[in-house]
Amino acid sequence: MKKDSTRAGFGRGLAKLGEKNKNVYALTADLGGSTNLTSFKKEFPERFVQVGVAEQNLVTVASGLAHIGKIPFATTFAVFSPGRTWEQIRTTICYNNQPVKICSTHSGLGVGEDGATHQMLEDLALMRSLPNMTVIQPCDGLEAEKAVEKIANHEKPVYFRLNRQKTSLLTNKKSSFEIGKANILKKGEHITLIGIGPVLVESLEAAKELEEEGLSVEVINMHTLKPLDKKTILKSINKTDLVITVEDHQVTGGLGSSVAEFLSQVKPTPMKMLGVEDTFGESGSFEELYDKYGLSKDKIKKSIKKFVEEA
Amino acid sequence: MKKKDLTKKCKDIRIKLLKTLNKAGSGHTAGPLGMTEVFTFLYNDFLKINPKKPKDPKRDYLILSNGHICPIQYVVMSDKGFFPEKELYTLRKLNSRLQGHPHREALPGLETTSGPLGSGLSQACGIALGLKRDNKKNKVVCLTSDGEHEEGNTWEAILFAAKYDLNNLIQIIDRNNIQIDGYTEDIMPLNSLSEKYKSFNWNVIEIDGNNIKQIEKALINADKKKTKPTVIIANTVPGKGVSFMENKYEWHGKVPNDEELKKALEELK
Ligand SMILES: Cc1ncc(C[n+]2csc(CCOP(=O)(O)OP(=O)(O)O)c2C)c(N)n1
Ligand SMILES: [Mg+2]
Numbered sequence: 001m002k003k004d005s006t007r008a009g010f011g012r013g014l015a016k017l018g019e020k021n022k023n024v025y026a027l028t029a030d031l032g033g034s035t036n037l038t039s040f041k042k043e044f045p046e047r048f049v050q051v052g053v054a055e056q057n058l059v060t061v062a063s064g065l066a067h068i069g070k071i072p073f074a075t076t077f078a079v080f081s082p083g084r085t086w087e088q089i090r091t092t093i094c095y096n097n098q099p100v101k102i103c104s105t106h107s108g109l110g111v112g113e114d115g116a117t118h119q120m121l122e123d124l125a126l127m128r129s130l131p132n133m134t135v136i137q138p139c140d141g142l143e144a145e146k147a148v149e150k151i152a153n154h155e156k157p158v159y160f161r162l163n164r165q166k167t168s169l170l171t172n173k174k175s176s177f178e179i180g181k182a183n184i185l186k187k188g189e190h191i192t193l194i195g196i197g198p199v200l201v202e203s204l205e206a207a208k209e210l211e212e213e214g215l216s217v218e219v220i221n222m223h224t225l226k227p228l229d230k231k232t233i234l235k236s237i238n239k240t241d242l243v244i245t246v247e248d249h250q251v252t253g254g255l256g257s258s259v260a261e262f263l264s265q266v267k268p269t270p271m272k273m274l275g276v277e278d279t280f281g282e283s284g285s286f287e288e289l290y291d292k293y294g295l296s297k298d299k300i301k302k303s304i305k306k307f308v309e310e311a
Numbered sequence: 312m313k314k315k316d317l318t319k320k321c322k323d324i325r326i327k328l329l330k331t332l333n334k335a336g337s338g339h340t341a342g343p344l345g346m347t348e349v350f351t352f353l354y355n356d357f358l359k360i361n362p363k364k365p366k367d368p369k370r371d372y373l374i375l376s377n378g379h380i381c382p383i384q385y386v387v388m389s390d391k392g393f394f395p396e397k398e399l400y401t402l403r404k405l406n407s408r409l410q411g412h413p414h415r416e417a418l419p420g421l422e423t424t425s426g427p428l429g430s431g432l433s434q435a436c437g438i439a440l441g442l443k444r445d446n447k448k449n450k451v452v453c454l455t456s457d458g459e460h461e462e463g464n465t466w467e468a469i470l471f472a473a474k475y476d477l478n479n480l481i482q483i484i485d486r487n488n489i490q491i492d493g494y495t496e497d498i499m500p501l502n503s504l505s506e507k508y509k510s511f512n513w514n515v516i517e518i519d520g521n522n523i524k525q526i527e528k529a530l531i532n533a534d535k536k537k538t539k540p541t542v543i544i545a546n547t548v549p550g551k552g553v554s555f556m557e558n559k560y561e562w563h564g565k566v567p568n569d570e571e572l573k574k575a576l577e578e579l580k
Contacts, residue, residue, distance in 0.1 A: 030492050030498055033491065052458075053461040054461045118416070284403075
């Protein structure tokens with residue numbers, strides 16, 4: 001099966017958009033190759049900006065560019081931005097309400113061998129808590145490619161969370177992508193699984209195997225974490241009355257928290273959150289890490305079964 | 312150690328380093344090869360560090376700020392007896408103590424966790440300031456890279472070290488003129504680091520960082536300084552020792568495959 005990474009999809013989408021929209025700028029902090037800006041840089045050198053290893057400068061220069069009507073895509077690894085740049089994003093982008101697009105690759109355990117210093121597991125929490133910020137993580141390369149233009153046209157600051165690893169495609173050319181509108185990847189009756197990002201590949205496979213064992217799991221791709229698609233969640237929960245969330249992120253502050261904040265106030269529902277539990281990651285292949293931290297197909301399947309039995 | 316023996320040791324270290332990187336399958340090659348002489352000299356002839364007592368309060372402190380070059384530190388540490396040589400081949404694997412970027416709590420002898428660039432010098436300043444105020448004689452050596460001099464945090468530390476007259480602090484910069492996306496002077500011109508440091512009130516020593524004699528002389532001189540922090544700007548050749556890697560930024564973040572390893576080892580023989 002063809003595999004792709006969301007960062008590669010992002011690079012393709014941005015190069016295409018650069019042709020169409022002359023206000024689009026791409027910036028990087030010495031990671032232009034890794035964030036897939038190579039084509040954009042080649043095609044539009046006059047709209048490419050290299051700031052060097054200087055992430056705080058990266059996002060604040062982007063804020064300035066946005067102020068005069070440009071649409072800046074500021075790229076680096078997630079651990080460096082928003083990791084190192086949070087206050088600058090808060091004040092000069094969110095409070096100023098400048099439509100800068102913070103595009104960060106190498107999120108989560110999916111980074112693999114580089115180890116914990118580079119595996120950003122707290123960025124959804126950091127970005128979701130900021131007023132004016134929209135937060136998106138696509139589930140595959142195609143979805144990432146499609147999202148780029150929507151993000152550019154969305155006149156708000158956006159955090160676009162991307163991944164290094166190549167994973168199977170979950171969407172196709174015709175699948176829709178609307179900011180704030182979740183997609184149902186598989187219909188089900190007994191339990192609702194809400195996931196974000198490429199870890200949905202593992203989730204969907206787990207759900208398919210469980211279907212054969214008689215447990216029907218509805219799988220929702222919550223590509224937009226903020227604003228949260230409450231309607232789609234409620235509709236599914238009204239049917240299943242059970243919810244499990246899956247994310248390559250700390251369970252604190254990310255997708256699970258977001259769903260829990262919502263449901264606990266309007267429709268308290270038994271819930272299980274899968275993700276990294278208050279620990280750092282480590283070196284290893286991403287497949288090994290997903291298994292060790294409970295995010296592989298087999299581990300997700302086990303967790304769903306256990307949760308359903310105990311609920 | 313005699314110069315001749317150190318030179319021989321550097322060659323052995325390079326060979327082990329390349330084998331380690333090949334086995335790891337990912338990581339960084341150019342920086343570690345370029346810093347082989349500096350690490351080998353520091354551990355064998357300069358720093359007071361005991362592999363059997365890595366937490367000895369009398370030890371000298373070595374802070375590696377540009378964590379991605381840790382493979383060279385690992386190889387030299389194993390050579391010094393911090394851990395068995397065969398453990399080198401676990402680098403970047405699941406459950407290894409040799410994390411892809413160094414982690415303080417993973418391996419005894421590492422003073423800090425690094426990888427994200429530009430925060431080592433400030434930590435070294437904190438250590439040096441505390442030691443100085445306690446009238447302690449431990450030396451503090453901080454290794455940084457030229458790429459890191461694009462980070463604001465580095466310049467905040469440079470100001471700080473001068474303000475507090477940290478004469479117990481020696482910084483060694485790997486001035487190899489490369490970073491990830493290209494040559495430093497194309498990515499973000501740094502120009503003369505020597506002029507910059509002088510105007511920031513540091514002692515400045517500039518050397519050929521692949522020349523053991525010059526490394527020794529610079530460290531002895533730095534150690535004698537009674538005032539100001541000292542920076543040794545080590546002009547190194549990235550990828551040093553392997554012709555097809557030397558001065559190529561493309562070798563910043565990739566490792567030799569089996570064929571490249573074979574070619575490299577033949578050159579080093
Ligand atoms: C804060 C931060 N931003 C970006 C990176 C990604 N990165 C890793 S190494 C590197 C190049 C830095 O140049 P230098 O340290 O001189 O590299 P070398 O000479 O070893 O090639 C970059 C940008 C990082 N590790 N930390
Ligand atoms: Mg360099």
